[in-house]
Amino acid sequence: MATRVLTPQSEDFPRWYQDVIARAELAENGPVRGTMVIRPAGYAIWERIQAELDARIKEAGVENAYFPLLLPQSYLSREAEHVEGFSPELAVVTHAGGKELEEPVVVRPTSETIIGEYMSKWVNSYRDLPLLLNQWSNVVRWELRPRVFLRTSEFLWQEGHTAHRTQQEAAAFAEKIHREVYEDFMVNVLAVPVVRGRKTKAERFAGAVNTLTLEAMMRDGKALQMATSHELGQNFARAFNISYLSDAGQQEHAWTTSWGSSTRMIGALIMSHGDDDGLRIPPRLAPVHALVMIVKEGEGVREAAEALVEGLRRGGMRAKLDDRVDTAFGRRAVDAELKGIPLRFELGPRDLADGKVTMVRRIMGGKAEVSLDQAVELAAEALIVDHQALYDEAEVRLDLRTEDVENLEDAVAASQNGLARIPWAKLGVEGEKQLAQSSVTVRCLIREDGEFPTTDDDPDAIAVVGRAY
Amino acid sequence: MATRVLTPQSEDFPRWYQDVIARAELAENGPVRGTMVIRPAGYAIWERIQAELDARIKEAGVENAYFPLLLPQSYLSREAEHVEGFSPELAVVTHAGGKELEEPVVVRPTSETIIGEYMSKWVNSYRDLPLLLNQWSNVVRWELRPRVFLRTSEFLWQEGHTAHRTQQEAAAFAEKIHREVYEDFMVNVLAVPVVRGRKTKAERFAGAVNTLTLEAMMRDGKALQMATSHELGQNFARAFNISYLSDAGQQEHAWTTSWGSSTRMIGALIMSHGDDDGLRIPPRLAPVHALVMIVKEGEGVREAAEALVEGLRRGGMRAKLDDRVDTAFGRRAVDAELKGIPLRFELGPRDLADGKVTMVRRIMGGKAEVSLDQAVELAAEALIVDHQALYDEAEVRLDLRTEDVENLEDAVAASQNGLARIPWAKLGVEGEKQLAQSSVTVRCLIREDGEFPTTDDDPDAIAVVGRAY
Numbered sequence: 001m002a003t004r005v006l007t008p009q010s011e012d013f014p015r016w017y018q019d020v021i022a023r024a025e026l027a028e029n030g031p032v033r034g035t036m037v038i039r040p041a042g043y044a045i046w047e048r049i050q051a052e053l054d055a056r057i058k059e060a061g062v063e064n065a066y067f068p069l070l071l072p073q074s075y076l077s078r079e080a081e082h083v084e085g086f087s088p089e090l091a092v093v094t095h096a097g098g099k100e101l102e103e104p105v106v107v108r109p110t111s112e113t114i115i116g117e118y119m120s121k122w123v124n125s126y127r128d129l130p131l132l133l134n135q136w137s138n139v140v141r142w143e144l145r146p147r148v149f150l151r152t153s154e155f156l157w158q159e160g161h162t163a164h165r166t167q168q169e170a171a172a173f174a175e176k177i178h179r180e181v182y183e184d185f186m187v188n189v190l191a192v193p194v195v196r197g198r199k200t201k202a203e204r205f206a207g208a209v210n211t212l213t214l215e216a217m218m219r220d221g222k223a224l225q226m227a228t229s230h231e232l233g234q235n236f237a238r239a240f241n242i243s244y245l246s247d248a249g250q251q252e253h254a255w256t257t258s259w260g261s262s263t264r265m266i267g268a269l270i271m272s273h274g275d276d277d278g279l280r281i282p283p284r285l286a287p288v289h290a291l292v293m294i295v296k297e298g299e300g301v302r303e304a305a306e307a308l309v310e311g312l313r314r315g316g317m318r319a320k321l322d323d324r325v326d327t328a329f330g331r332r333a334v335d336a337e338l339k340g341i342p343l344r345f346e347l348g349p350r351d352l353a354d355g356k357v358t359m360v361r362r363i364m365g366g367k368a369e370v371s372l373d374q375a376v377e378l379a380a381e382a383l384i385v386d387h388q389a390l391y392d393e394a395e396v397r398l399d400l401r402t403e404d405v406e407n408l409e410d411a412v413a414a415s416q417n418g419l420a421r422i423p424w425a426k427l428g429v430e431g432e433k434q435l436a437q438s439s440v441t442v443r444c445l446i447r448e449d450g451e452f453p454t455t456d457d458d459p460d461a462i463a464v465v466g467r468a469y
Numbered sequence: 470m471a472t473r474v475l476t477p478q479s480e481d482f483p484r485w486y487q488d489v490i491a492r493a494e495l496a497e498n499g500p501v502r503g504t505m506v507i508r509p510a511g512y513a514i515w516e517r518i519q520a521e522l523d524a525r526i527k528e529a530g531v532e533n534a535y536f537p538l539l540l541p542q543s544y545l546s547r548e549a550e551h552v553e554g555f556s557p558e559l560a561v562v563t564h565a566g567g568k569e570l571e572e573p574v575v576v577r578p579t580s581e582t583i584i585g586e587y588m589s590k591w592v593n594s595y596r597d598l599p600l601l602l603n604q605w606s607n608v609v610r611w612e613l614r615p616r617v618f619l620r621t622s623e624f625l626w627q628e629g630h631t632a633h634r635t636q637q638e639a640a641a642f643a644e645k646i647h648r649e650v651y652e653d654f655m656v657n658v659l660a661v662p663v664v665r666g667r668k669t670k671a672e673r674f675a676g677a678v679n680t681l682t683l684e685a686m687m688r689d690g691k692a693l694q695m696a697t698s699h700e701l702g703q704n705f706a707r708a709f710n711i712s713y714l715s716d717a718g719q720q721e722h723a724w725t726t727s728w729g730s731s732t733r734m735i736g737a738l739i740m741s742h743g744d745d746d747g748l749r750i751p752p753r754l755a756p757v758h759a760l761v762m763i764v765k766e767g768e769g770v771r772e773a774a775e776a777l778v779e780g781l782r783r784g785g786m787r788a789k790l791d792d793r794v795d796t797a798f799g800r801r802a803v804d805a806e807l808k809g810i811p812l813r814f815e816l817g818p819r820d821l822a823d824g825k826v827t828m829v830r831r832i833m834g835g836k837a838e839v840s841l842d843q844a845v846e847l848a849a850e851a852l853i854v855d856h857q858a859l860y861d862e863a864e865v866r867l868d869l870r871t872e873d874v875e876n877l878e879d880a881v882a883a884s885q886n887g888l889a890r891i892p893w894a895k896l897g898v899e900g901e902k903q904l905a906q907s908s909v910t911v912r913c914l915i916r917e918d919g920e921f922p923t924t925d926d927d928p929d930a931i932a933v934v935g936r937a938y
Binding site (some may be wrong): 028030031032035037038039040043044046047063064065066067068070071072075088089090092093094095096097098102105107114117118121133137138140142144151152154155156196254376 | 497499500501504505506507508509512513515516531534535536537538539540541544556557558559560561562564565566567573574578583585587590602606607609611612613622623625728803
């Protein structure tokens with residue numbers, strides 16, 4: 001674009017991120033420290049994310065439910081690691097209904113504890129298992145270094161919570177969700193390639209025995225944790241007494257899992273796909289696939305534009321008319337670029353006279369006069385190509401900026417540009433601690449064969465190391 | 470049913486209500502006073518309610534957004550009536566992130582204040598109006614006499630917030646939402662007839678200049694407020710400085726509205742349609758329209774049952790297979806009745822041999838052997854009839870139990886059975902105060918011509934009086 005509307009990414013990536021969020025009207029900071037207001041353009045993306053994830057969660061046999069926002073403070077204390085991990089981030093309600101409460105209540109930072117309490121009521125026999133629940137909700141974790149979408153004191157998410165008969169069943173379910181819900185969504189909807197791995201003990205969820213993660217690389221080479229699935233072992237089952245009578249007549253504790261993904265994914269979308277002209281929204285998440293713009297009024301122009309919108313909709317696309325001819329066309333075009341709408345059709349009297357329309361592609365770039373008759377078909381094809389193009393671009397970045405190294409110094413150096421892969425045997429727990437001095441962390445442990453390492457000291461594990469959001 | 474699983478409504482209606490919620494596994498009380506856990510069977514109904522309302526809200530041109538849960542305490546104080554109305558119900562966070570906060574923050578009881586603050590940033594010119602926003606969220610209002618779904622310390626709802634150029638436009642929009650979103654939903658989806666009216670000054674929303682309401686009658690004759698739409702005049706626009714430059718070049722305050730409906734509607738569904746055997750879910754909200762039950766295994770039975778499920782789904786119905794033949798059939802049937810699934814198809818070897826299946830209708834009652842070939846068609850017809858039947862039944866109740874009276878004593882007497890209609894001129898503000906001694910309230914003011922009274926002392930207004938949840 002001729003006009004510079006955003007700080008270029010190469011100049012100041014964090015500033016570019018703030019700029020694009022403001023200019024595309026995605027979100028703003030809230031009045032209470034670290035909170036955010038999600039504006040309609042941002043929330044529409046979240047609704048599409050929810051719809052896609054929710055369908056996959058239900059397909060996995062999980063049912064939605066809703067548990068209260070407010071937890072008795074005593075619940076958190078029942079699982080020692082859990083309370084230690086979350087205490088510094090809690091918001092505490094001490095007064096309600098005009099009085100001081102006898103026992104303070106906390107605003108949920110996550111719901112393992114309260115859901116554990118109810119699972120213990122609902123699970124009695126092996127026939128009650130597996131119990132597969134999910135909830136869409138807001139959570140509060142007090143944030144000292146907030147950044148919109150990435151790290152906010154309140155965020156929106158889904159949190160799944162399941163209980164199973166055996167360790168194997170629980171582990172298999174956590175992995176199923178990780179692959180069939182999260183990874184499938186990231187790859188096939190968000191168009192973001194991910195590194196699938198296991199968290200080290202130091203990075204694990206507070207109270208888990210194993211945390212699986214998906215890590216993506218942003219355009220500045222930094223990693224972003226996209227979604228995590230936790231095996232909770234019997235830790236919460238013991239703390240909340242989730243037990244069942246087995247078919248052999250024994251009283252056993254259940255094995256539980258939890259897994260979550262949040263509005264942070266909107267941050268990933270922005271930082272993985274956005275460029276110096278604004279957002280580029282992957283077609284499967286775009287609230288508007290194609291914007292049909294009337295460049296200038298003229299005989300039959302409005303009718304033709306409306307017919308094109310209608311045709312695109314019949315073709316299964318989300319189309320919208322822009323007839324704000326009072327506003328300068330350039331400004332409207334810049335606005336569409338900023339908002340990352342995948343396709344624009346620009347129609348004026350001259351185009352119409354030729355039976356043509358100008359098709360502008362936001363994702364791959366490029367502009368072409370196409371026949372009005374073929375516009376719908378070309379749009380459908382373009383959206384398929386665009387999804388793949390976004391994914392491929394991100395994958396090339398991930399590949400090019402991931403380096404295999406053999407020692408800690410090289411890992412730190414490579415992390416300045418992207419990710420480093422180093423044999424876990426050569427890094428180890430001590431090496432992991434040293435990385436912290438350079439603001440670098442082990443994002444996850446992976447294996448060459450694509451499987452998850454099954455122990456904290458798997459000799460085949462490779463540590464993926466990088467700077468992270 | 471032979472087995473008595475619920476307290477009969479005639480014996481103890483509140484107890485019946487608690488019983489059916491527990492036995493149909495809709496919800497439970499939460500650990501913090503007045504909160505609730507919504508179980509999958511209840512949440513599935515809420516998801517259907519959300520989908521139906523959300524489509525209507527979007528059709529009205531409103532966009533979804535999300536504003537923070539936590540509000541600076543000072544926001545509430547800016548509108549005098551608003552803070553007075555909500556202060557006794559607030560939950561206050563005084564500590565967060567391990568420290569005492571400098572300014573306590575409150576958990577939102579409703580969002581007029583915070584949305585007003587952001588509207589003031591987004592509205593500058595008349596071109597920015599109308600601004601039409603909605604959010605789906607949880608709110609907290611400390612509740613001393615909680616009752617699941619009806620009155621809970623936390624509930625889920627949608628709250629719409631709009632800003633307009635003129636008083637007329639704002640009033641027209643509040644009324645449009647009231648009719649095209651709420652009333653249309655109640656009548657055509659929830660199958661509940663409603664009295665559409667204006668709240669008296671005493672019953673108005675804190676900070677509003679006019680509150681429109683929809684009131685329904687439950688099976689015990691008590692009224693339930695279903696949804697409200699508020700004209701907020703310029704009260705919040707002044708408090709938060711929502712102002713715009715008019716096309717005449719004048720700086721003007723906007724006129725705002727707000728409107729909400731909540732999980733309370735699940736309570737209305739239960740108490741309007743439920744009977745001594747359990748729930749009866751109106752077809753358009755039923756998570757499962759038809760349950761296909763294998764009575765007993767036998768050659769070809771499972772295949773036929775699965776084919777019927779498939780056929781029902783192809784016919785646009787939500788169908789589910791029940792193949793739990795290890796569980797006594799009677800228990801499974803009672804369970805389906807309790808959960809209010811509109812249709813059951815019971816299939817066993819003998820039915821199949823005759824090419825038949827037993828169709829059981831939960832809503833109208835009745836059981837018939839029908840040809841397997843015709844089952845899908847008959848199911849589709851039955852669901853249409855069932856919706857109307859539920860509505861008609863509720864409407865007959867509303868009509869029969871609404872009495873026209875001419876004085877306060879008769880109004881109180883009639884309220885013991887249902888609703889009383891009394892000319893507002895004969896009741897007045899003083900009469901309204903006296904009603905409180907008998908735990909009776911003016912539910913709303915209506916007019917014979919179906920329009921809303923436009924002032925607090927409309928001489929044609931009729932007060933609708935009753936006991937209420």
